[in-house]
Amino acid sequence: MSLSQRQLALLLIAPGLALVAALFLYPLFFSLVSAFTGPDGGFSLQSFGKAWELYSGDVVFTVVIVLASCFFTGLAAIVIAGTLTLGENRWIVGTLKALYRWPLFIPFIVAAQCMRTFLAKNGLMNNSFVSLGLIEPLQAVSFLDWRGIIATFVWKQTPFVALLLAGALAAIDRATLEAGRNLGASRIRVLIELALPQVMPTLLVALVLSFVTMLSVLSVPMMVAGSQPTMLTVDMAFRINAYGDYATANALGVITYLISAGAAIIYLRRGMAQEGAR
Numbered sequence: 001m002s003l004s005q006r007q008l009a010l011l012l013i014a015p016g017l018a019l020v021a022a023l024f025l026y027p028l029f030f031s032l033v034s035a036f037t038g039p040d041g042g043f044s045l046q047s048f049g050k051a052w053e054l055y056s057g058d059v060v061f062t063v064v065i066v067l068a069s070c071f072f073t074g075l076a077a078i079v080i081a082g083t084l085t086l087g088e089n090r091w092i093v094g095t096l097k098a099l100y101r102w103p104l105f106i107p108f109i110v111a112a113q114c115m116r117t118f119l120a121k122n123g124l125m126n127n128s129f130v131s132l133g134l135i136e137p138l139q140a141v142s143f144l145d146w147r148g149i150i151a152t153f154v155w156k157q158t159p160f161v162a163l164l165l166a167g168a169l170a171a172i173d174r175a176t177l178e179a180g181r182n183l184g185a186s187r188i189r190v191l192i193e194l195a196l197p198q199v200m201p202t203l204l205v206a207l208v209l210s211f212v213t214m215l216s217v218l219s220v221p222m223m224v225a226g227s228q229p230t231m232l233t234v235d236m237a238f239r240i241n242a243y244g245d246y247a248t249a250n251a252l253g254v255i256t257y258l259i260s261a262g263a264a265i266i267y268l269r270r271g272m273a274q275e276g277a278r
Contacts, residue, residue, distance in 0.1 A: 028257075035250040047251035054235075054248075059255060061229040065146060065221075066214045069153035070207050076154060077161035077206070082191040084162075085169040086177070104159045108152075112223040115152045119143035119224075148224040149231070153214045161206040168199035208267045212260050232256050 038044025052059075080100050087093040103111065118124045119142065126140035143151065172195055180190040196203070221231040232252050239249040 031250040031253050034247055035254045037247065047247040048254075051248050051251040051255065055232070055252060057229050058232055058235055061146075062215065062231045062256075063259060065149055065231065066153075066211055069150050069157070069214055070211050072150065072154045073157045073161055073210055074203060074207055076158040077165050077203070078191070078196065080158065080162040081165035081169050082187075082195070084166045085195070086187045086191055088187075100162060101159045103156050104163070106156070108156060108217050109219040109223070111152055111156045112220045115148055115155075115220075115224050116144065119148045119151065145225050145227065149221055152220050152224055153217075157210040157214065161203070161210060164206045165199060165203055168202035169195055172198055204267055208263050211263045215256060215260060 035047050036043055036045070038046050080096060083096055084093055087096075106114075116123075120126075121140050121142040123142075125143075126135070129135045130137050130140065177190050177194055180194050181187070185193070216233065217231075218233040218237060221234050222237070232255065236249040236252045239245040239252070
């Protein structure tokens with residue numbers, strides 16, 4: 001008996017669907033059930049009340065850190081992609097093209113360890129400043145706090161955003177950009193006023209993906225900062241490892257889901273608005 005085209009398509013995607021169900025949907029369902037279950041086994045918001053009472057400051061800290069990291073990542077990616085696309089100095093463009101993608105292949109845990117040795121009070125950055133005579137040894141300050149988290153996230157995610165943005169910029173009709181240059185506009189003005197509006201959907205997608213990625217990282221806030229306030233991933237790991245409190249940890253996970261969903265909704269609403277405008 002021959003299979004219909006619909007049945008064959010379902011058969012081909014069945015392994016992928018099973019993998020998603022086993023590794024994502026089931027853990028998500030289990031987390032939701034655990035978060036909304038009280039000590040007596042019935043429906044309860046007690047875990048959320050406990051999570052908010054203990055970690056409301058960390059919720060705000062997490063959102064601020066991730067948003068700030070996305071902002072600086074977007075700026076850095078625009079500079080890199082704009083230089084690669086509109087730059088006229090071949091040496092600068094070639095050097096940047098060869099170097100900017102390296103952090104893509106470095107895991108977050110390795111990036112965190114690198115930043116620990118770079119941003120510490122006696123780390124490479126401060127020692128270099130002292131050697132150059134820019135600061136005195138007693139003026140060295142550790143950046144292993146919220147600044148280190150942002151620096152690590154920006155350094156790690158900028159290549160990903162810049163790669164997508166550079167591809168989108170390269171696909172733009174060059175005649176439009178050249179027309180702006182012929183009318184006397186600088187490269188910066190051409191980039192900001194002509195090129196960026198055309199690739200803004202790509203930039204938004206990259207930043208939303210970076211937002212979700214940074215929101216889920218455990219190693220960076222734990223290794224780089226390791227102090228209060230901290231990010232929600234550290235709080236979840238602490239509740240499980242120190243107290244075996246899966247209910248509160250899952251409540252924090254649901255809060256993280258909602259934050260991620262907020263970023264996704266903003267992206268979807270923008271996409272639907274653009275589709276409606278067409």
